[in-house]
Amino acid sequence: MSDLKQAKLLRDKVCIAGVGDTDYRADSEAHRQGAVMPDSYRYATRAFKRALEDSGLQKEAVDGVIVGGPISSSRTCEVLGLNPRWTASEDAGRAVILATLWIASGMASTVALIYGNNQRSGGTQYGGARAAGGEQNLSYVYYAPWGMTSQGALYAMMARRHMGLYGTTQEQLGHIAVAERRWASMNPNAVMQDPLDPEVYLKGRYICEPLRIFDYCLVNDGGVSLILTRAETAKDLARPPVFVSGFSAAELHVDSTQLRPRMIDFYRPAHKRVRDEVYAAAGIDQGDVQSLHIYDSFTCHILFALEGFGFCGEGEGGPFVATGVLGPGGALPINTSGGMLSESYMQGWNHQVEIARQIRGEAGLRQIADCHHVQYISDASGKCTSIIYRGD
């Protein structure tokens, strides 16, 4: 277990100074029209430039770079003309945490987090014999001789088991897709904004039963960047600071190719370890969280995380989401940009941007009133992280 005293020392020491993202909707439309599309570095560098402008900092201030997606840190730095002290490659949640550790320990002062991915126009495959991520997660490719492939199928198998154990229904899963689409309809940059109601959801074609097309995230191009810096310099920034208030992480890898942490445990042991630390680290109660942002490559991600973090009881996720609690006007607004189901599949990175916008009061029609505490949760492939962000 992490030392809570140390976690408290890190509280609010680092802040998001700037955020940038790309034109998901316009780029998606351009690709549909047959335009020649940018590569991953172009998306990444666009987002970085916007984040830097948003922060009011100069690029010479950047002494750490963490990249995400298919881009390399070395090439990204070369393209951007950066000679930092530190580089790394991480998923969205871990990138924020690592940058926070670098900055809070004095090893770096300003860290740029940069993600770019031309997965749609570049034809990235998430299923099949060469499924992306197979070199990291053997389960993505190991069962190909039986036709078992794609992360969607793994989640479909988890969802089916949840249905068998607890009576969860496809209609209930549909409420998650519907809630995110309702949020997306208030986000001008969301790729999917057409109305989605439960009836339309249930008419959606199956990809891998019991999951339908609307249970799957988008696959679209884009980039995201965040600039993190020392909280003590926040008063000099162009925008209101968004503090990294608390975080925790836990990973489940034992028997992961055998699928035990997913299918038997729904990743709950990792959820529990993180849950036991993250609120205490930030010095808040779970009830103080005003908006929740969960890694959502598939609808059921959200159901499992809600249960694992105790927002509802184990097995009660289906009836819980069916109350409409997650959508606009609900008590637990979730993925208010439309998330990866309806805004953009930026592998958790777009969630960080939306959190910053909510805390800064820049979320337009979807703005949550007096938004101070927002939580991010990811458990993709058993690597669970959670971060609590706070506004001034």
Added chain:
Amino acid sequence: MATQKPARPSPYPGLHDKPFWEFTAKHEFRLPRCAQCGKYQWPPAAVCAGCLSDEYTWERVSGVGTVLSWVVFQRQYFPGIPPPYNCILVQLDEGPLFISNLVGVEDGAIDFDLRVQVDFQDLPEGYTLPVFRLTDS
């Protein structure tokens, strides 16, 4: 002319996986078991994840288990495996979880807790796939 894609993907070509497929070719269902602590290591790996021993025996297991979950693919991912087709999650009586296909049952009739036993399909691709069918009893 475009290169012909393999009809069905080959087994994962890991160093430690080879014996498994050599046994299925003989219609034997064997899993690697740690010679030190007795833990089944599925899929095979460099060492036992329990005690780090690298000594294994390939132990014949019952091939009988229980269906914990399943999916039915409606989208095609492999040219040689046209949808719809099922994949099942079996908990073997010896403990390990095993992904496979259920044969001899309509996809719509698959259910939780079905008792199943291993069967073997000799494929034209040159390997033998362990699949499952309902137990005789």
